[in-house]
Amino acid sequence: MQGPARWGGRATAARIEPAGRLRHKEGQAGGQAVIELRQVGMGYGGRRLFAGLDLSLQPGSFHFLTGPSGAGKTTLLKLCYAELRATEGQVMLFGQDTRSMGRDAVALARRRIGVVHQDCQFLDHLPLAENILLPLTVAGRRAEGEVHLPELLAWVGLSRRADALPPELSGGERQRAALARAVITGPEVILADEPTGNIDWDMSQRLLTLLVELNRMGRAVLVATHDLTLIRAAKAQVAARVLRLREGRLLQAGADL
Amino acid sequence: MNRAMALMRRLLALLRGDPQADRAVPPTGFTARLTLFTAAAMAFLAVFALALSTATGRLAERWGAELARTATLRLSAPEGQMAAQTATALTILAQTPGVASSHALTPEENRALLEPWFGPDLPVESLPIPQLIEITLEEDGFDATGLRARLQAEVPGAVLDDHTRWRAPLTLAASRLRWLGVLALGLIALSTAAMITLAAQAALAANAQVIRVLRLVGAQDVYIARAFVRRFTLRALWGAMGGTAAGLTALWMLPAADTTEGFLTGLGFRGAGWLWPLLIPPFAAITAFAATRAAALATLRAQS
Ligand SMILES: Nc1ncnc2c1ncn2[C@@H]1O[C@H](COP(=O)(O)OP(=O)(O)OP(=O)(O)O)[C@@H](O)[C@H]1O
Ligand SMILES: [Mg+2]
Numbered sequence: 001m002q003g004p005a006r007w008g009g010r011a012t013a014a015r016i017e018p019a020g021r022l023r024h025k026e027g028q029a030g031g032q033a034v035i036e037l038r039q040v041g042m043g044y045g046g047r048r049l050f051a052g053l054d055l056s057l058q059p060g061s062f063h064f065l066t067g068p069s070g071a072g073k074t075t076l077l078k079l080c081y082a083e084l085r086a087t088e089g090q091v092m093l094f095g096q097d098t099r100s101m102g103r104d105a106v107a108l109a110r111r112r113i114g115v116v117h118q119d120c121q122f123l124d125h126l127p128l129a130e131n132i133l134l135p136l137t138v139a140g141r142r143a144e145g146e147v148h149l150p151e152l153l154a155w156v157g158l159s160r161r162a163d164a165l166p167p168e169l170s171g172g173e174r175q176r177a178a179l180a181r182a183v184i185t186g187p188e189v190i191l192a193d194e195p196t197g198n199i200d201w202d203m204s205q206r207l208l209t210l211l212v213e214l215n216r217m218g219r220a221v222l223v224a225t226h227d228l229t230l231i232r233a234a235k236a237q238v239a240a241r242v243l244r245l246r247e248g249r250l251l252q253a254g255a256d257l
Numbered sequence: 258m259n260r261a262m263a264l265m266r267r268l269l270a271l272l273r274g275d276p277q278a279d280r281a282v283p284p285t286g287f288t289a290r291l292t293l294f295t296a297a298a299m300a301f302l303a304v305f306a307l308a309l310s311t312a313t314g315r316l317a318e319r320w321g322a323e324l325a326r327t328a329t330l331r332l333s334a335p336e337g338q339m340a341a342q343t344a345t346a347l348t349i350l351a352q353t354p355g356v357a358s359s360h361a362l363t364p365e366e367n368r369a370l371l372e373p374w375f376g377p378d379l380p381v382e383s384l385p386i387p388q389l390i391e392i393t394l395e396e397d398g399f400d401a402t403g404l405r406a407r408l409q410a411e412v413p414g415a416v417l418d419d420h421t422r423w424r425a426p427l428t429l430a431a432s433r434l435r436w437l438g439v440l441a442l443g444l445i446a447l448s449t450a451a452m453i454t455l456a457a458q459a460a461l462a463a464n465a466q467v468i469r470v471l472r473l474v475g476a477q478d479v480y481i482a483r484a485f486v487r488r489f490t491l492r493a494l495w496g497a498m499g500g501t502a503a504g505l506t507a508l509w510m511l512p513a514a515d516t517t518e519g520f521l522t523g524l525g526f527r528g529a530g531w532l533w534p535l536l537i538p539p540f541a542a543i544t545a546f547a548a549t550r551a552a553a554l555a556t557l558r559a560q561s
Contacts (some may be wrong), residue, residue, distance in 0.1 A: 108475070123467055125283040127260070139475060
């Protein structure tokens, strides 16, 4: 696992300073949850998806989130990076209550979270390489990423597609690019929504390896997926917990998974 | 003052630019052309409004100055008394404080004066035309009422014309014109700001998805706004440069209607006055910057 360890480790070193400063300012103790949901309820319009939901992502934790389609997995992830605001309860990002965070504070928190969106969310007019670098570009840290970009692209098998525009890519290529964009900043948390939905088994294994490596470096990982073989493969490598979202409740899945 | 300095610094930083930030927002066709065209057209008009304003300023000054320092005495007298009354009037004028000099027009001068209307061979001597005395005044002017009273008593046929009747409406008209020029400049600036605001809002609305993605990867409002603001500021700058150049060329090619003694003045700039229109492009850029920034930040606030 030379690749991810090498560039990921470097990215970590680059991140420690600003992250450390933030943590100090907020008076946050080490080991506290990076993302925490307390008694969270959420619905669209009058329809309630879930309520009284608790979730705590500790540094170095690895979670899978499963559940039937339409249960609210994507919604739950969106709460975790404040794209949606909970209708009830408290969502804490790095010790800060999202209800008291302005747009700029949310933007700063998102820089510490890597997200693979279910629908990828690229800028269609920019080549893939630019899209992958985007989180660093908007943070004024683009140069850091340029160094590691070739290795990262090679790891996700997109070296030859760096100049392609997102609409020219296959679904699987887009998902791999989305994962590359999510991890290029060396984020403290990685939230991945169906990251392997369109990807063959071998490539899924490579992506999983990347997530496992990053998790071993202390990053919290949460993967929403229907892919049970992926979950089993992960459990062979890390102590991953499996959560099931169903009928508005979040439960630990049985040991059969 | 500090705010103005901060604004200037932001503007300069903006123009220096961040190519990466620019590329984050796709170039938008019609708003780009609209901004460029508006800025050019408005700058073209601004050149003329500015020219009007400075030319009428000059005109008012000239009319005021030339008419203020002269007066005319018109003498009508029965046959035979004309010479004596003229002499008396000249003596009185010589004694009046504020009068620099006075000069009775000779028959030749009378002829020259009437020539444009009656042709060259007018027998002036045989016509009962009044004697005109041209009075040149000192800087501070004179007491017209006092002089009139004295003339009334000693030279009953004399009528003093101190040109106030002419001067007042002319200078008033000129200064009104000047303010109209300034008002036109203000209206041009306001319409430019309004048009650019609309164009910026259209661009922001067209790029809602881009803004969404930028936000998801952690871009702050100022970063997103900057990409739009920079683009519109530069377009306004280029457009206004083109419009100003075209306006100046058009002015420069106007036939010269100016004669130094005449009351008329050409619609153009004089000497250092040509530097005034050079302020139009930077002013347009500042207007675009402020308008786009306000529009962008307001839109981003509303879209969250
Ligand atoms: N913006 C929205 N407005 C209204 N309803 C929504 C919105 N987004 C999602 N929903 C509804 O909320 C429910 C949960 O959606 P969500 O995308 O969170 O499900 P999911 O568990 O991620 O499903 P999948 O496994 O298919 O991705 C669905 O019934 C969906 O129709
Ligand atoms: Mg989903």
